Amino acid sequence: MTSTVTATVGAAVSALRRGEVEWARTALPARRRLLDQIHVNTARHAQEWVETAARIKKLTSDSPLLGEEWVSGPYSLLTGAAALAESLLALEEGRSPVDGYPMRPAPGGRTAVEVFPHGVFDALLLNGFRAEVWSRPGVDAETVRARAGLGQRTPTSTGGIGVVLGAGNIFSIAPLDVLYQLYADNRVVALKLNPITDPLLPVLEKIFAPAIERGFVRLITGGPEVGAALVHHPDVDAVHMTGSAATHDAIVFGTGAEAERNKAAGTPRLTKPITSELGGVSPTIVVPGRWSNADLRFQAEHLATQRLHNNGYNCIAAQVAVISADWPQKERFLAELRAAIGRAPQRPDYYPGSSDRVEAARQSYPQAQVIGARTLIEGLTPNRREPALHTEYFAPVLGVIELPGIDPAEFLARAVQVCNDEFEGTLGVNIIAHPATIKQLGDRFDTAVTELRYGTIAVNAWTGLGYLTARASWGAFPGHSLTDIQSGIGVVHNALLIAEPERTVLRGPFRPSPRSLLHGEFSLSPKPPWFVTNRTGATTLRRLTNFAKKPGVAPLAPIFASALRG
Known part of the structure; x- marks a missing residue:
């Protein structure tokens, strides 16, 4: 490991150690204001974010595929920050974050929390789509309500320093993972960007500026040696990664013959907690x-x-x-x-x-x-x-x-x-x-x-919509182990901060409007703008992102007009 890597990682960890002390002193109202600032900064730099993403993915400025970058980029961070801020407001006021959300018994002794639609705008913009977060078996509604809030229920009891190893495919993954570490797990965070996303560093530095200035977040670039130095630093308390199972195993067990021996014996080289989202x-x-x-x-x-x-x-x-x-x-x-x-x-x-x-x-x-x-x-x-x-x-x-x-x-x-x-x-x-x-x-x-x-699980919808739904949980089905990791351990997003959710269940309309109405399926949604065959997806999703910057009635008509032409 070079002296430059050691110095870079050491400086970041030292700053975060000081920042953790400040984070423990930061009360819920100030933590909520931080989310509001991140929301404002995301809105301000959304255009720059999408333009940078287009260059990384080699998309032209008039590409119909740019809608993917709007919705899976700044839109996701805008809605995620706003939903988390609502949860913190509930906790400030002595309420549970899930208060006001419909709940029902789900099969197997589970409790289902309806997290979408939430409010009239959700019902209008994605009419006919629904999402529920299901608890694990044996967890009743009162327990869900009592435990919601996770790390923000005891904000002074911080969780140390977390390292996030960012993804290189969807550009809101890493920022949203930072927010989850910061709020759900109550940790200060070092984000190591995937080299693919290094060009986004200036944008993310502007977005997270208020958190960086106070030592709550550090953004770091570099190759595998930087990631290894962060993950194995003695002052780092936990790790979260998005990627492949092979990358996960290399981090946890090492590489080559040593990794095979470690995995077979169930003796990880990495002994600190690690959560992950690994696909499949x-x-x-x-x-x-x-x-x-x-x-x-x-x-x-x-x-x-x-x-x-x-x-x-x-x-x-x-x-x-x-x-x-x-x-x-x-x-x-x-x-x-x-x-x-x-x-x-x-x-x-x-x-x-x-x-x-x-x-x-x-x-x-x-x-x-x-x-x-x-x-x-x-x-x-x-x-x-x-x-x-x-x-x-x-x-x-x-x-x-x-x-x-x-x-x-x-x-x-x-x-x-x-x-x-x-x-x-x-x-x-x-x-x-x-x-x-x-x-x-x-x-x-x-x-x-x-x-x-x-x-x-998505019924007549795509599971990708679950990623875009801020209050839904996102992660593998629970029960995997380090030696059989499958799609990972733990969840992210989950803006209601529900403790140990089991799954998210989405439902959508089988047909787009107006055919849905003609066949007795009450849904006003036309062909979804995220369809790769949607002719106006880029325009619709850009307008939807602008709506997320400042929700209101005025932006709805242009969104609907573009969506109907898709």
């Missing part, structure tokens, strides 16, 4: 039913979006569609899927190693179809030797696995078993099902949702 192979279950031609086309675009958003460089990108081999409409749906993949805008492969991972997938599957720069692999089988079920390609590669069964109940039960037992990772799963099929299944559908062991 996310499935989309397509439940057979009787769909119209418009339904087939729309849901094919939905599935294509789940894979191709950010070119597949998402921990939550759907990698394998699970469909019925006996569904009479299977071939038509697959034809629409191929067409949707072909219609999606092309984009540069900015993420390191993308082309190599695509080539590896094509070598494993000579039958793979090449559609532009994308790869579609049909004919997968549910077994532990199937590479596509156990290798996170993190690239524009989508697989299709067919399971027997035309009866929706039998198919769904089989699909749940395969997704739970054969797929790597537990971050998120999508279910696409016709409303009539869901009604026909009744309690059996609810049972399927309950039995899926995933941190976010």
Whole structure:
């Protein structure tokens, strides 16, 4: 390790040690004002953020894909800071952060907290979408209420210094992880940026300036040696990372033969607590039913979006569609899927190693179809030797696995078993099902949702929406260990500061408006602006971000006008 790295890391940790003393003295009202300042700074520098992101991802200034950078960049930080500020206000006033949020009993002795929509603007902007955070089994509503607040319930009892190892794919991940360490875990934070995102350093320094000035946050750049020095510094108390399971294991157990010995013996090289969000192979279950031609086309675009958003460089990108081999409409749906993949805008492969991972997938599957720069692999089988079920390609590669069964109940039960037992990772799963099929299944559908062991479950929606929902929890299904990490340990976001949530369950409309209304599905939402085939997504999501800067009635009409043209 060079003297420069040692000096840089040492200076950051020393400043944070002093900052922790100041953080312990900072009362809830001042902590809330800090969030308000971060919100104001994010609004002020949102344009610069998106322009920098576009340069990193090699997108032109008129690219229809810029909407992804608005919504997964400044919008996410704006809404996250605002929601956390509301939770701190509740605690200041002697209330629980979940007071005023509807709760209901969920299957298995769980409690479900409805976190979206929250307020009239949510109901208008994403009409027909809902999100609940479920507790773990045996936790009742009163316990959820009493424990919500996490580290802000005892603000003077700080948690030391936390290190966040930032992600390089979605640019709000690292800032939101900083807020979670600071508020949920009550720690001061050193953020080590992923080298891909180093050009964002000036923007993030402006956004977090009030926290940096008081020693609550430090932003650091550099290579693996800087990250290692931070993680293993004796004065660092905890680590959080976003990335791959392989990177996690290298941090925890080391590399090479030493790592193999350490992991086999269950003796980690890193002995301080580490939480993580690691992705995996996310499935989309397509439940057979009787769909119209418009339904087939729309849901094919939905599935294509789940894979191709950010070119597949998402921990939550759907990698394998699970469909019925006996569904009479299977071939038509697959034809629409191929067409949707072909219609999606092309984009540069900015993420390191993308082309190599695509080539590896094509070598494993000579039958793979090449559609532009994308790869579609049909004919997968549910077994532990199937590479596509156990290798996170993190690239524009989508697989299709067919399971027997035309009866929706039998198919769904089989699909749940395969997704739970054969797929790597537990971050998120999508279910696409016709409303009539869901009604026909009744309690059996609810049972399927309950039995899926995933941190976010989306019904007729994409789990990525869970990432964008500030009050939803985000992370793997609980129960993983350091030696079998899967999609990680712990959660982030969770702006209501709910203690130990088990999962988030999202529900959306099967059809966009106005078709939804014509078929008795009460939803006013048109084609979602995050669809890769949405013609006005960039404009709509930029306007939505501007709305998040200062919510009000006036910005709604331009948002709706753009959304309806999508």
